[in-house]
Amino acid sequence: MSVREEFDAWAAEGRDRGMEDRHWHTAKHVLSRMPVEAGDVVLDLGCGSGYAGRALREAAGAGRAYGLDGSPEMTRNARSYTDDESVGYVVGDFGSLPFDENSIDHIFSMEAFYYAAEPHETLREIRRVLRPGGTFYCAVNYYEENVHSHEWQEFIEVEMTRWSAREYREAFREAGLHVAEQDNIPDNETEIPPASEFPTEDWETREDMVERYREYGTLLTVGIEP
Amino acid sequence: MSVREEFDAWAAEGRDRGMEDRHWHTAKHVLSRMPVEAGDVVLDLGCGSGYAGRALREAAGAGRAYGLDGSPEMTRNARSYTDDESVGYVVGDFGSLPFDENSIDHIFSMEAFYYAAEPHETLREIRRVLRPGGTFYCAVNYYEENVHSHEWQEFIEVEMTRWSAREYREAFREAGLHVAEQDNIPDNETEIPPASEFPTEDWETREDMVERYREYGTLLTVGIEP
């Protein structure tokens, strides 16, 4: 199934807002670390509902925020959630970014990078569009160390790349990005029921759920264009 | 009073371990973000008790960790706290780093940078010793936005630089470092008494103390050598 078919269906079901609510628990911390200056041009790869671009405009004073998504329905929804003139959305693919060389100051991506058909190619594209000193804030919940995420592939038709933290660092460096930071950002907001309620529909034990959210959380890798 | 006199006295009074205990609340989070690889050479500027070098050896597998401090007594204490052969200490000044060009992979500094007599010169020295892609993790509790820190100058003879978050970013860029990240890291461990116990000796109101520790915490600015 194509990215377009899979995620157009998600958007039609309103899953874009559900993801925004859940991802925001950690994404807000990621966004607040970005060295965005007033007037900067920022890009959100796999923008879904588009919350990141809106946040970088409001909180960091970005001059223009663009969200790119392979699903026309996602961008259509995202566009309907804002009337900020300086936020824009485009339909595009991670493998062929429709932006000029050195045209972007900073790139953010949450829970989307690993859908790239060719992640190494996507990193090269990111390098091409970032200006020197521009950062790529790459946040994922699906990665090797997070064993609780491994089963997600069963529910998604699009093939996902499951790298370890080390593989992220290595791939960034191989593409020529410097790695500035890597961190696990805990989700301290998802509610975890008392032990007596386990097993739940999704979780065998409370320990597993605590580990997934409070310990592994979101893996952030920050690359910077030399 | 010279850095040496001021901080030799602190070391003699055992204040190095007291600082380690308090600073660790946020420093551990800073250290865990650093992209240190096995075998890397790391440098801790203003190392005090030297905990950062020890931690980067143990947790991140740094190949060699050096602590530099202007106070011989601080380095003497630091040396006595470890028997790790790959951790070393040198007496030196922030304005004249005794390290070769491109000889250091990553630099950490906690609550020390602002004592530099010439902070811009120190940033140039940092650039000189870092290899391309090397990071400078600069953590401070004394900075413009943290209004509760302003009075600290009254208790210290050495003149301190009080920059704002923006001034840190600007100074890093002026020196030619790319700014990869800036963040406030809350100290969630310092105990804050119930409201009924305020005013305390140090704090007028509980709100002030909460703001100082839980909100402002430690200002981290990450620079990277292009």
Added chain:
Amino acid sequence: MKESLLDIVCCPLDKEELDLEVDEREDGEVLAGTLTCTECGETYPIEDGIPNLLPPDMREESPA
């Protein structure tokens, strides 16, 4: 889309400049139109204010 996007947008295939042809405007935005690559001639539709810059082989045309 705003026309200011043209500053930084390019053809996803050859990364060359795009020419804008406007069919419909509203409040300073282009609601419908076409972006054409000045180099390879490939065209990219703008629908409901959103440019579709997928590589053409990944695009499914909506029924006319």
Added chain:
Amino acid sequence: MKESLLDIVCCPLDKEELDLEVDEREDGEVLAGTLTCTECGETYPIEDGIPNLLPPDMREESPA
């Protein structure tokens, strides 16, 4: 200090190489000795295993 520090250490003034003269060793460490700049001739003492690489005008000699 370990001798491996010599790989990366330099004179704080002119950033040139340092020569090591050892007065006392223990367990593969240099406990006492002198580092001398191969270019400007400035000397830096190693005391209790710690090299003092402060610029000379910031150094206070400990009493002999």
